[in-house]
Amino acid sequence: MTQEVKIDIKRTGFPVKVGEVELWFDSSIENLRRFFNVEELAQEKLKEAQEKAKHIHFPDEIEHIDDIEIETVDAALDVNKEFIAAQYDIVFGDGTFKKIYEYYPDIAALEQALDPIGLAIGKRIEELEEARSEQVEAKKSEYLNKKAKKK
Secondary structure, eight states, X not given: OOOOOOOOOOOSEEEEEETXXXXXXXXXXXXXXXXXXXXHHHHXXXXXXXXXXXXXXXXXXXXXXXGSOHHHHHHHHHHHHHXXXXXXXXXXXXXXXXXXXXXXXXXXXXXXXHHHHHHHHHHXXXXXXXXXXXXXXXXXXXXXXXXXXXX
């Protein structure tokens, strides 16, 4: 009978709590590339949403609130909602916005939370990078000490 070899893999990342909803931020190298390009990726999603809403005429100026059709307002809100949803989904993974929106159905509040979330994640990434640098330096020193003892 052969014995199984098991190696545990620890996910790279950390939890982020948005209101009462706990999310996971993947801080792997692969995901950090997406995180630092979130604005560019979200702009692409915005263009897609705008393409969907192209058939609706958004007035340049509004003289009377009664002149606005409800479909136009709904379409504008949908475009904005898709843009905000894209940012959450890019940062935390597909389906994240839907999860948060079910708990907090308030586009304005979720939009305002994006900057503090980004700043907090950025700060945590810097802290993790400092810790990684210290670990690398410690391993480097350990290696050099072992090498020096062999001589």
